Amino acid sequence: MPYIPHTEDDVQAMLAAIGADSIEDLFDEIPAHLKAGQLKALPEGLSEMEATALMAARARQDAGALCFIGAGAYEHHIPAAVWEIATRGEFYTAYTPYQAEASQGTLQTIYEYQTLMARLTGMDASNASVYDGASGLSEAVLMALRANRKSKSRRVLVPRSVNPRYRQATDAICSNQDVELVEVVFDAASGLTTPAALAAHAGDDFAALVIQQPNFFGGLEDVHALTDWAHANNMLVIAVVNPTSLALLTPPGEWGEQGADIVVGEGQPLGVPLSSGGPYFGFMCCRQQYIRQMPGRIIGRTVDLEGKPGFTLTLQAREQHIRRSKATSNICTNQGLAMTAATIYASLLGPDGLEAVAAHCHANTRTLVAKLTAIDGVSEVFSAPVFHEAVLRLPRPAAEVLAALAEKNILGGYDLGRDYPELADCVLVCATETRVESDLQAYAKALQEVLA
Amino acid sequence: MSGKSIDQQLIFELSRPGRRASAQAPKALPQQALANIPATLRRKQKPGLPEVSELQVVRHYTNLSTRNFAIDKQFYPLGSCTMKYNPRGANRAAMLPGFLGRHPLAPESHSQGFLACMYELQEFLKDVTGMQGVSLTPMAGAQGEFAGVAMIRAYHEARQDDGRTEILIPEAAHGTNPATAVMCGYKVREVPVNRDGDVDLEALKAACGPQTAGLMMTNPSTCGVFERQIDAIAKTVHGAGGLLYYDGANLNAILGKVRPGDMGFDVIHMNLHKTFATPHGGGGPGSGPVGVSERLKPFLPTPIVGKDGEQYRWLDTDDLPQSIGHLSAFMGNAGVLLRAYFYARVLGREGMIRVGEYSTLAANYLLKRLQAIGCTAAYPERRASHEFLLTFASEARELGVTAMDIAKRLLDYNQHAPTTYFPLLVPECFLIEPTETETKETLDEFIDAMEKILAEARENPEMLKGAPYTQPVRRLDDVKAARELDLVWKAPR
Numbered sequence: 001m002p003y004i005p006h007t008e009d010d011v012q013a014m015l016a017a018i019g020a021d022s023i024e025d026l027f028d029e030i031p032a033h034l035k036a037g038q039l040k041a042l043p044e045g046l047s048e049m050e051a052t053a054l055m056a057a058r059a060r061q062d063a064g065a066l067c068f069i070g071a072g073a074y075e076h077h078i079p080a081a082v083w084e085i086a087t088r089g090e091f092y093t094a095y096t097p098y099q100a101e102a103s104q105g106t107l108q109t110i111y112e113y114q115t116l117m118a119r120l121t122g123m124d125a126s127n128a129s130v131y132d133g134a135s136g137l138s139e140a141v142l143m144a145l146r147a148n149r150k151s152k153s154r155r156v157l158v159p160r161s162v163n164p165r166y167r168q169a170t171d172a173i174c175s176n177q178d179v180e181l182v183e184v185v186f187d188a189a190s191g192l193t194t195p196a197a198l199a200a201h202a203g204d205d206f207a208a209l210v211i212q213q214p215n216f217f218g219g220l221e222d223v224h225a226l227t228d229w230a231h232a233n234n235m236l237v238i239a240v241v242n243p244t245s246l247a248l249l250t251p252p253g254e255w256g257e258q259g260a261d262i263v264v265g266e267g268q269p270l271g272v273p274l275s276s277g278g279p280y281f282g283f284m285c286c287r288q289q290y291i292r293q294m295p296g297r298i299i300g301r302t303v304d305l306e307g308k309p310g311f312t313l314t315l316q317a318r319e320q321h322i323r324r325s326k327a328t329s330n331i332c333t334n335q336g337l338a339m340t341a342a343t344i345y346a347s348l349l350g351p352d353g354l355e356a357v358a359a360h361c362h363a364n365t366r367t368l369v370a371k372l373t374a375i376d377g378v379s380e381v382f383s384a385p386v387f388h389e390a391v392l393r394l395p396r397p398a399a400e401v402l403a404a405l406a407e408k409n410i411l412g413g414y415d416l417g418r419d420y421p422e423l424a425d426c427v428l429v430c431a432t433e434t435r436v437e438s439d440l441q442a443y444a445k446a447l448q449e450v451l452a
Numbered sequence: 453m454s455g456k457s458i459d460q461q462l463i464f465e466l467s468r469p470g471r472r473a474s475a476q477a478p479k480a481l482p483q484q485a486l487a488n489i490p491a492t493l494r495r496k497q498k499p500g501l502p503e504v505s506e507l508q509v510v511r512h513y514t515n516l517s518t519r520n521f522a523i524d525k526q527f528y529p530l531g532s533c534t535m536k537y538n539p540r541g542a543n544r545a546a547m548l549p550g551f552l553g554r555h556p557l558a559p560e561s562h563s564q565g566f567l568a569c570m571y572e573l574q575e576f577l578k579d580v581t582g583m584q585g586v587s588l589t590p591m592a593g594a595q596g597e598f599a600g601v602a603m604i605r606a607y608h609e610a611r612q613d614d615g616r617t618e619i620l621i622p623e624a625a626h627g628t629n630p631a632t633a634v635m636c637g638y639k640v641r642e643v644p645v646n647r648d649g650d651v652d653l654e655a656l657k658a659a660c661g662p663q664t665a666g667l668m669m670t671n672p673s674t675c676g677v678f679e680r681q682i683d684a685i686a687k688t689v690h691g692a693g694g695l696l697y698y699d700g701a702n703l704n705a706i707l708g709k710v711r712p713g714d715m716g717f718d719v720i721h722m723n724l725h726k727t728f729a730t731p732h733g734g735g736g737p738g739s740g741p742v743g744v745s746e747r748l749k750p751f752l753p754t755p756i757v758g759k760d761g762e763q764y765r766w767l768d769t770d771d772l773p774q775s776i777g778h779l780s781a782f783m784g785n786a787g788v789l790l791r792a793y794f795y796a797r798v799l800g801r802e803g804m805i806r807v808g809e810y811s812t813l814a815a816n817y818l819l820k821r822l823q824a825i826g827c828t829a830a831y832p833e834r835r836a837s838h839e840f841l842l843t844f845a846s847e848a849r850e851l852g853v854t855a856m857d858i859a860k861r862l863l864d865y866n867q868h869a870p871t872t873y874f875p876l877l878v879p880e881c882f883l884i885e886p887t888e889t890e891t892k893e894t895l896d897e898f899i900d901a902m903e904k905i906l907a908e909a910r911e912n913p914e915m916l917k918g919a920p921y922t923q924p925v926r927r928l929d930d931v932k933a934a935r936e937l938d939l940v941w942k943a944p945r
């Protein structure tokens with residue numbers, strides 16, 4: 001019996017202790033007509049060898065393409081030590097650290113994670129992760145509604161240059177509480193959210209403005225002006241940021257005069273593999289004054305009976321297991337292991353290493369754009385400076401070109417027409433530090449052939 | 453402060469300016485490579501990440517890991533959490549390079565292997581739950597609950613049945629249930645539970661009405677017993693026009709034996725990080741797929757895997773225009789789903805049925821033996837499901853020893869404590885879930901430990917108040933933690 005250790009003798013001894021004749025007797029409180037019949041879809045069990053072989057064949061089927069897609073998930077080199085340590089049984093098979101004395105390893109790791117996220121984002125505090133960047137934005141929006149005492153509105157301003165998947169998820173989650181996301185157009189030339197576009201909303205009551213940096217098109221917003229505009233109009237600022245970029249870019253805590261109020265983002269670039277979209281982790285940081293509105297687990301440092309320092313879950317009165325219907329969120333299980341991997345990743349890279357990763361991503365994307373726009377009919381769409389993604393216009397519909405590239409085993413980018421009808425012939429491309437010169441060359445050659 | 457041993461230092465305290473794990477990162481580029489980025493948008497000071505060597509990192513986190521209890525090291529009978537063995541084979545399969553390297557937005561042409569696994573997993577989950585449709589996207593139990601209740605709301609709205617503003621929840625329910633109902637815009641009304649652990653049916657009937665959107669319940673409940681009146685409950689809620697939500701956190705108890713769909717539930721979530729043996733990772737990730745009856749299928753969260761002939765493809769909001777939509781950026785916790793898929797393939801049809809059987813056997817054995825050494829069952833007349841409740845109310849009253857004291861003392865006996873003080877309606881309680889993967893010898897060791905602790909409670913209750921004694925730290929000051937918040941480390945000046 002896979003993973004079940006009982007011998008026939010064990011079963012008999014256990015039944016005798018219970019005073020039951022058979023295992024079936026233990027289900028005698030369940031009405032007979034509810035008992036399940038046969039399971040039909042499930043095949044016979046496999047051995048570990050067989051199941052592994054089956055999955056290895058499936059995994060091989062999908063491998064081998066050269067990927068230039070970003071759009072919210074980024075391929076980076078992950079040092080070997082990261083997952084070797086994260087998947088140690090002591091981290092991998094522990095539960096949420098409810099018994100603090102027997103969970104100091106996990107708890108200290110989270111405290112270190114909170115510290116490093118606060119430092120990276122320039123904020124005062126961090127929680128211990130939420131599901132992912134998109135659901136993290138929904139939590140940030142709900143948090144802003146609770147935190148902004150100056151606003152009575154349930155409306156939040158969300159530029160169209162914010163990741164459309166984040167906007168969709170946030171709408172799906174928050175609309176149940178009558179929250180309205182109001183779009184702000186982006187400038188057709190720069191691809192940025194401009195003060196002019198925001199001016200249309202000046203004086204209106206909104207709880208918050210969402211600012212993504214870099215934005216979905218890879219472009220660098222004028223975060224200082226946007227932040228100051230929001231604060232002048234009594235809105236909180238929710239920053240959505242890429243953690244790799246923060247090695248180079250102004251941390252949200254220093255945006256404008258006062259800095260952002262809540263910061264969220266996708267933690268995946270910090271040592272978490274692409275893995276079809278998860279498990280990743282959403283990070284969430286805030287200013288100290290809003291900490292009691294934060295969702296999710298938070299770890300604090302304290303002392304034990306003998307005055308020795310130790311770590312424990314704290315501010316639990318925000319959470320569902322204490323406050324039930326009055327909790328800040330329903331989140332319980334988070335993305336702890338991915339967060340652990342990120343802590344190890346950031347420690348291994350350090351400030352210089354992470355900056356080098358960010359710089360290579362930026363430089364590679366610039367080089368890729370130069371190579372691709374050298375091809376007839378291919379041009380860069382927006383004028384704004386970018387971090388590590390850029391939008392290219394193609395002479396043919398993007399979907400068609402991407403399909404032809406895929407046949408050559410090149411995943412050429414994200415088809416923006418899916419979310420922006422006006423960009424139907426545009427792709428969002430990304431080249432991280434994992435793409436070398438010959439990869440960029442291969443993409444240019446393939447595109448040339450496809451467009452010829 | 454008393455002397456700190458080396459392994460307690462923070463990674464930041466190990467940091468020295470200029471130290472680097474240089475093999476880990478690409479070579480530094482000249483600043484002109486960044487000339488394109490406006491100076492006003494550049495960071496002025498380096499972020500304060502640790503500057504340490506690779507060995508220091510490896511040693512630090514390896515040492516930290518050893519300061520944890522874990523299934524791989526100890527018996528971990530946390531009720532409602534299903535801490536069963538997490539097969540290493542599942543981990544290896546999910547970490548195959550082809551799976552780890554697949555971009556979530558890769559075209560279907562380059563995703564057939566992954567999609568095949570997900571499609572089959574959807575089918576398996578439908579089969580074991582008796583539901584008609586499954587979406588794998590929710591990232592944990594609570595997000596599954598959110599999806600489920602949001603679907604209930606979408607269903608009523610689609611029928612213009614607008615007066616339904618309330619979700620009913622038995623008082624024993626997990627905290628995520630009421631928190632979820634509120635996130636979905638509902639008011640919560642709690643329903644009392646009888647002294648035998650079943651729902652108070654009369655109270656439920658009185659609470660049901662045209663304002664009822666649905667009932668959320670767990671069966672077996674978090675009282676560790678099977679709700680015997682489930683037929684009558686389903687009839688009552690459906691009769692009032694409400695829908696029935698099944699919190700599948702306790703599915704392990706009935707896996708292969710009873711199917712929620714056959715009990716009349718309209719929508720359920722499963723916790724794959726419980727029932728399907730995927731690890732908890734010190735707090736997550738989990739995965740909380742939802743299953744629905746025919747009438748809720750149009751509302752399932754997207755994307756879902758469909759099949760056209762021999763080709764698998766994503767079904768998204770174009771295919772399911774009434775869907776409640778995307779709850780995350782991509783398709784859910786794929787790596788967790790792959791582990792669950794591996795587990796389902798290894799167990800197969802027969803293995804699934806054994807899960808419910810042997811987890812129930814273990815719980816009933818443990819309950820009977822603990823009663824025999826003097827523990828008080830909260831529901832002595834009832835069979836245990838895969839878990840059961842003890843109460844230490846009399847020890848608290850007579851000896852001044854609380855469930856918390858006993859829990860902390862268990863750590864000294866190298867046993868992880870059961871869930872304490874949940875559900876809230878039973879005072880001084882332990883919710884104990886041994887799972888099917890523990891040997892009888894392990895259960896016996898736990899019983900021995902409990903017997904010794906009960907003797908200690910009578911002979912030396914003060915000693916228990918000071919437990920634990922053998923862990924890296926003694927009992928921690930939670931009040932100080934909340935009053936004098938220290939959430940991030942600041943270098944001493």
Ligand SMILES: Cc1ncc(COP(=O)(O)O)c(C=O)c1O
Nearest residue numbers: 332333532592593594626701738
């Ligand atoms: C009964 C019950 N319902 C719901 C949940 C929530 O699941 P999750 O922690 O995966 O969000 C849990 C577990 O934590 C539970 O025990």
